[in-house]
Amino acid sequence: MAAQSQIYAGAFADPVFQAQSVFRALMDCFARPGTVASLAALASPPSPLGKASGAVALTLCDHDTPVWLSPALAKSAVPQWIAFHTGAPVTETKDDARFAFIERGGAVPSFDQFALGTQEYPDRSTTLVIEVEAFTGGQPLIAKGPGIKDETIIAPTGLPDLFLEFWTANRAIFPRGIDLLLAAGDAVLCLPRTTKLSLDENARDTGGKPPHTFPYPARKEA
Amino acid sequence: MNDLATYNFAYLDEQTKRMIRRAILKAVAIPGYQVPFASREMPMPYGWGTGGVQVTASILGPNDVLKVIDQGADDTTNAVSIRAFFQKVADVAVTTKTKDATIIQTRHRIPEETLKEGQTLVYQVPIPEPLRFLEPRETETRKMHALEEYGLMHVKLYEDIARNGHIATTYAYPVKVEGRYVMDPSPTPKFDNPKMHMSEALQLFGAGREKRIYAVPPYTEVVSLDFEDHPFEIQQFDKPCALCGAENVYLDEVVLDDKGGRMFVCSDTDHCEDRRAHGHAGQMLARPTQESQEAAE
Amino acid sequence: MYVAVKGGEAAIANAHRLLADRRRGDRSLPSITIEQVVEQLGLAVDRVMAEASLYDPALAALAVRQARGDMIEAIFILRAYRTTLPRFGYSEPVDTATMKVERRVSATYKDLPGGQLLGPTFDYTHRLLDPSLIADEAVAEPAAKEPGEHVMRVSDILDGEGLIEGDGRMPEGHVMGDLTREPMEFPMARDLRLQALARGDEGFLLALAYSTQRGYGRTHPFVGEVRIGEVEVELDLPELGFAVSLGLIRVTECQMVNQFKGSAKQPPQFTRGYGLVFGQSERKAMSMSLVDRALRTDEFSEDIVAPAQDQEFVISHADNVQATGFVEHLKLPHYVDFQAELDLVRRMRREYEAARAGGEDGMKEAAE
Numbered sequence: 001m002a003a004q005s006q007i008y009a010g011a012f013a014d015p016v017f018q019a020q021s022v023f024r025a026l027m028d029c030f031a032r033p034g035t036v037a038s039l040a041a042l043a044s045p046p047s048p049l050g051k052a053s054g055a056v057a058l059t060l061c062d063h064d065t066p067v068w069l070s071p072a073l074a075k076s077a078v079p080q081w082i083a084f085h086t087g088a089p090v091t092e093t094k095d096d097a098r099f100a101f102i103e104r105g106g107a108v109p110s111f112d113q114f115a116l117g118t119q120e121y122p123d124r125s126t127t128l129v130i131e132v133e134a135f136t137g138g139q140p141l142i143a144k145g146p147g148i149k150d151e152t153i154i155a156p157t158g159l160p161d162l163f164l165e166f167w168t169a170n171r172a173i174f175p176r177g178i179d180l181l182l183a184a185g186d187a188v189l190c191l192p193r194t195t196k197l198s199l200d201e202n203a204r205d206t207g208g209k210p211p212h213t214f215p216y217p218a219r220k221e222a
Numbered sequence: 223m224n225d226l227a228t229y230n231f232a233y234l235d236e237q238t239k240r241m242i243r244r245a246i247l248k249a250v251a252i253p254g255y256q257v258p259f260a261s262r263e264m265p266m267p268y269g270w271g272t273g274g275v276q277v278t279a280s281i282l283g284p285n286d287v288l289k290v291i292d293q294g295a296d297d298t299t300n301a302v303s304i305r306a307f308f309q310k311v312a313d314v315a316v317t318t319k320t321k322d323a324t325i326i327q328t329r330h331r332i333p334e335e336t337l338k339e340g341q342t343l344v345y346q347v348p349i350p351e352p353l354r355f356l357e358p359r360e361t362e363t364r365k366m367h368a369l370e371e372y373g374l375m376h377v378k379l380y381e382d383i384a385r386n387g388h389i390a391t392t393y394a395y396p397v398k399v400e401g402r403y404v405m406d407p408s409p410t411p412k413f414d415n416p417k418m419h420m421s422e423a424l425q426l427f428g429a430g431r432e433k434r435i436y437a438v439p440p441y442t443e444v445v446s447l448d449f450e451d452h453p454f455e456i457q458q459f460d461k462p463c464a465l466c467g468a469e470n471v472y473l474d475e476v477v478l479d480d481k482g483g484r485m486f487v488c489s490d491t492d493h494c495e496d497r498r499a500h501g502h503a504g505q506m507l508a509r510p511t512q513e514s515q516e517a518a519e
Numbered sequence: 520m521y522v523a524v525k526g527g528e529a530a531i532a533n534a535h536r537l538l539a540d541r542r543r544g545d546r547s548l549p550s551i552t553i554e555q556v557v558e559q560l561g562l563a564v565d566r567v568m569a570e571a572s573l574y575d576p577a578l579a580a581l582a583v584r585q586a587r588g589d590m591i592e593a594i595f596i597l598r599a600y601r602t603t604l605p606r607f608g609y610s611e612p613v614d615t616a617t618m619k620v621e622r623r624v625s626a627t628y629k630d631l632p633g634g635q636l637l638g639p640t641f642d643y644t645h646r647l648l649d650p651s652l653i654a655d656e657a658v659a660e661p662a663a664k665e666p667g668e669h670v671m672r673v674s675d676i677l678d679g680e681g682l683i684e685g686d687g688r689m690p691e692g693h694v695m696g697d698l699t700r701e702p703m704e705f706p707m708a709r710d711l712r713l714q715a716l717a718r719g720d721e722g723f724l725l726a727l728a729y730s731t732q733r734g735y736g737r738t739h740p741f742v743g744e745v746r747i748g749e750v751e752v753e754l755d756l757p758e759l760g761f762a763v764s765l766g767l768i769r770v771t772e773c774q775m776v777n778q779f780k781g782s783a784k785q786p787p788q789f790t791r792g793y794g795l796v797f798g799q800s801e802r803k804a805m806s807m808s809l810v811d812r813a814l815r816t817d818e819f820s821e822d823i824v825a826p827a828q829d830q831e832f833v834i835s836h837a838d839n840v841q842a843t844g845f846v847e848h849l850k851l852p853h854y855v856d857f858q859a860e861l862d863l864v865r866r867m868r869r870e871y872e873a874a875r876a877g878g879e880d881g882m883k884e885a886a887e
Contacts, residue, residue: 016231020283023243027281030250031424031439032339060247062240064700098244119368123248123257146253146400147439175402179251192251192439194400235603241700258702263598268844270851293855300851302527330855348848359831361705386867392859411859431841433702457862475858489855 006077010044011085012058022059029190030179034143034152036135038187046077048103050131052183054081060127061088061099068097068114068126070106097126104131104184108160111170111178122175125193129181133158135189140200147192153200154189156182167197232279232312238262242280242435246426249437254399255367256350256434264430271304272430274327274346278308281342281426282325287315289323294331294472294489301329318492330393332414334471334493337423339440345408347429350436352396352406372404375447383452392457398445399438407444413456413472418444463488466497467504542587556580565769565798566590570839571597572699572718573604574768574797591720595840602699609695611753611762615772615795618748619667622799626742627776633670638747639799673744674774674791683776683789705831712814712834716807717796719837725802727827728809736813736825739778740792747771747799771796775808782820790819 012018018041025037043054061067067088069078078101079090091097094113102108114126132138138157141164144150159182160166170177170193177193191197230236238260245259264272282288288308292301296318304327308314317323320335329346337343349355353363356374366372375396382390395412399405407415408427418425418438425438438444448454462469464485471493473486485506488494498507543550557564557580567579571594579597586592622638625631637643677683689695689710696711707715716724731738749769753762773794781787792812794804813827823829836842 016236017284019236019240020281023239024281024283027243027246027250027424028340030247031437060240060244062237064241065244120364121258122252122255123245125248127247146442147250149441175252175255179247194251194253194439229603233603235605237606238602258704260699260701262602262699263595263840264602265599267595267847268841269846269848270844272844293852297527298852299527299531302531306528306531329851330853348845359705360835361831387870390863390867392863393856409853409856411855413859431845457859472855473858474854475861489858 006046007080007084010046010054010081012041012043012055014041015058018055019059022055026056026059026181026188026190029181029188030147030192032147033145033191033195034148034154034189036187036189042186045081048076048106049073049078049081049101050104050183050185052186052188053101053103053129053131056129056181056183056188057082057088057099057101058085061086063087063089065098066091066096068092068094068100070100070102072103072106073101094126099127099129101129102131104133104158106131108163108166110162111166112173114178116173116176116178119176122177125176125178127179127181129183130159131183132156134184135182135187141197142200143191143195143197145192145195148195154197156184156189158184164197164199167191171196229311232282232308233265234262234276234279238276239280242276245435246277246280246437249426249435250424250439252403253438253442254397254403254405254436256429256436258433259435261430261433266303266307268431269348270300271327271329271346273428273432273435274329274344274430275304275307275428276430277344277426277428277435278325278327279312281344282308282312282314284312284314286324287317287322289317289320289326289492290328291326291331291333291490291492292329293474294333295491297491319496320490320492330409330411331472331489332410332417334468334488334490335496336417337421339422341423343421343423343425345410345425345427347406347408347427347434348431349394350406350408350427350429350432350434352394352404367403370402372398375404376449379447380449383449389448389452389454395454396447398447400443401445404447405436405438405444411457411472412446412454415444415446415454416456420444459486461486462504463494463497464504464506466494466502466507468494468497468502542585551584553577553580553584556583562799563588563590563593565800566721566803567593567597569797569800569803570594570718570720571601572797573597573601591839591843595843598840606700608754608756609697610765611755613750613752613768613770615746615750615770616672617669618746618750618770618772619767620670620746620748621667621769622748623670623744623746624742625673625744627673627744628676631671631673631676633668636670640801667748670746672774674776677743677776677789681788684779684785684791687791687793703834705834706817707830707834709811709815712830713793713795713807713811715834715837716794716810719807720839720842721800721803721806723837723839723842724806724810727813727833728806730825731809731813731827736828738775738792738809738812740809740812741776742805743774743776743791745771745773745801745804747801769798771798771800771804773801773804773808775805775812777812779819790815 021040025039029035029037039052039055041055042051043058045054065088067082067090069090082088095115100114108130115124117123117125134157136155138155140153140155143152143154174193179193180191182189241260245257249257264275290301290305292298305316309316320333325342327344351363353366356378357363379389393411394406394409395415397405397407397415407418420441422440424440427436446454459473463473465487468488472489474489476485476487478485557576563583564576564579567582568574582593582596585596620636622640623636674683687709698711698714749767752765752768754765755762775792777790777792779788779790792808794807796803810827814830816823816828826832
């Protein structure tokens with residue numbers, strides 16, 4: 001049965017080291033917002049979840065992390081895939097979710113519907129994974145904040161129309177708030193709640209400009 | 223019972239690593255905020271670096287090059303022990319060279335050499351709560367952080383000034399991160415505080431016994447608390463390092479004899495060795511070098 | 520330069536060789552076997568299992584031997600192993616009412632159904648050194664060695680009359696916590712507190728329990744019942760639709776009955792303190808039940824006036840592995856921080872001397 005094989009396949013072949021490599025990319029990206037990193041290990045989840053988002057789920061989700069899925073994902077074989085490979089319970093309540101996944105083009109609820117943490121425990125908030133078309137070609141946004149030297153420009157294509165409003169509202173309730181992980185193809189771009197975004201009024205089209213990538217230190221071969 | 227020895231890569235099981243990794247990501251997203259995590263028993267005692275070891279074990283991969291220091295030195299016993307632990311359980315490449323390391327685990331010092339993008343500094347933290355000695359209750363300190371109510375800390379520092387004429391905190395000197403959270407930099411001498419500010423490296427802090435992880439992302443504001451009329455200042459040493467002649471570095475006092483003989487040498491052993499390898503010589507080394515040159519002539 | 524010397528690695532290796540030598544002791548004597556430790560130092564094994572929260576007598580015995588008999592060190596070794604074990608699931612609560620009882624005593628009734636069953640107890644032994652142990656004389660078989668019997672709970676007698684509060688229940692929908700898997704948070708619910716106490720240091724809990732008897736948070740306790748015996752551990756497997764038995768473990772349970780005058784909401788009735796530990800340890804189970812009761816201040820609107828009632832104080836300091844690590848970490852090098860303090864003290868002394876010299880000059884000037 002095709003659906004069955006979809007559910008049981010598509011996880012990491014070498015979970016210990018592949019999860020580590022994905023996590024390091026995520027850590028570096030959250031530490032340097034706006035940086036685009038290609039993941040060295042990808043997953044093959046059932047459609048419509050993407051390869052990078054699947055790898056994020058395999059790396060971070062387990063029994064302790066309720067996961068919210070967009071309606072399209074919830075209808076697909078993705079809930080069973082996540083349950084089988086990570087053990088994470090799927091929740092319909094956004095506010096309960098430690099992680100939330102939205103496929104490319106899926107409707108993005110306003111961020112305040114997710115867990116925002118409390119003033120005492122701001123870490124208890126949802127990490128939202130939104131798949132976008134690409135990390136170039138979109139409306140250029142100026143990003144500032146911790147992890148960014150001076151400022152950097154991001155221009156993802158396929159963000160929801162109200163994205164900047166959602167984000168500004170999220171930024172305003174710091175230290176509470178969601179953290180955002182954008183995925184496109186095999187790459188990710190992370191926006192922790194500390195990042196301030198504003199429209200780049202001067203930019204006409206930076207679509208062709210390659211995004212900032214993370215310069216990994218020269219690694220020693222084993 | 224022979225299968226006892228089957229420990230996972232980097233000791234921790236994958237579920238534990240995931241839990242710690244999630245905590246690290248939240249810590250990075252909320253600079254200076256202490257994220258509670260379900261710290262595990264480690265095969266070394268609490269207070270000996272279990273927090274730092276858990277953080278390092280959770281981020282470490284086969285391509286990493288690890289440096290471990292204690293008091294600035296690579297060869298202090300606990301640094302040796304932790305380095306050996308990771309060689310054993312993760313077969314990781316190790317170095318004493320600051321610039322070659324991708325991960326540096328430290329207790330009580332920040333290396334003298336400026337850290338670079340791509341490096342991660344992992345601090346071992348005994349008491350993560352900067353307000354702990356002002357208010358022992360977690361329930362109270364948590365409220366104070368939530369309300370950004372740090373008056374008590376300023377009162378404490380000001381009492382120092384009133385009593386001693388200056389702030390009497392010399393290590394674990396509190397800092398404010400990105401204008402929001404007051405954070406304990408771990409018991410590093412305040413000499414090292416300025417290195418945390420706008421560092422290119424990611425700084426992660428692990429407190430195993432107290433079950434907290436916190437972080438300072440690169441390019442993040444880290445300001446030592448002070449007063450307009452009593453600005454923060456770091457320790458000054460009268461003499462340069464006796465071995466390598468370095469100035470503006472943190473020095474250890476070494477007792478030479480029982481007649482009051484002292485010398486001051488770099489606390490950062492790698493920095494000191496590197497300088498000496500590049501021909502720098504301090505007072506203690508200059509003379510023997512001269513003598514040996516004379517002898518050779 | 521005791522620390523800064525090169526060769527720390529060699530020094531550590533040598534120290535560990537010396538440790539191994541001391542552990543083995545006189546080579547002309549036979550080495551003790553794990554089986555001997557399990558059989559003959561069973562209560563040491565029990566304590567290690569209880570405070571390491573891992574029920575495995577052989578591994579606990581190995582830890583005791585490896586630690587040269589240092590209990591906290593043995594607990595630490597076993598916990599560090601436990602923490603790496605994958606978690607397959609959570610067992611059902613053990614049903615101590617169905618315990619195969621080996622010992623059961625009650626202080627609240629002279630006699631009761633099932634009777635007072637003394638079992639293998641130190642109670643009523645005269646603590647005289649026994650030279651027959653040195654001679655390794657033959658030990659007589661016990662009078663009866665049946666596997667144990669089921670007896671009714673003493674608390675059920677009081678419960679039948681409504682004189683005691685119900686068995687502790689967590690609120691509807693409460694998910695049982697596990698403080699080895701989640702970070703601690705205060706105020707802490709009773710399930711987590713009991714877990715912390717069950718793993719807590721026997722000596723620390725004993726001292727706290729003792730303090731409540733001496734008036735620091737008095738609870739008017741009576742031992743309703745102490746029972747020791749084997750209970751079945753069951754794991755519910757949703758795939759199978761029924762619980763499977765994982766085996767038997769020996770536990771000690773204490774139900775402490777405490778006076779309570781009642782409040783506006785509740786009529787006067789007895790309250791409970793509860794203790795449950797792996798293996799045979801009445802001292803630990805009783806201490807635990809006294810401290811458990813003392814910590815239930817919020818349920819009975821009691822003022823917190825004593826250390827044993829202060830959950831943040833008790834729970835934060837009950838873990839001996841944490842405590843020993845942090846106390847002993849003071850022997851690690853701290854010279855960087857000490858240097859900073861040394862510098863400050865010297866500076867303050869200079870200022871002090873200068874001020875005093877200035878003061879003396881001032882005095883002289885005034886006198887002249």
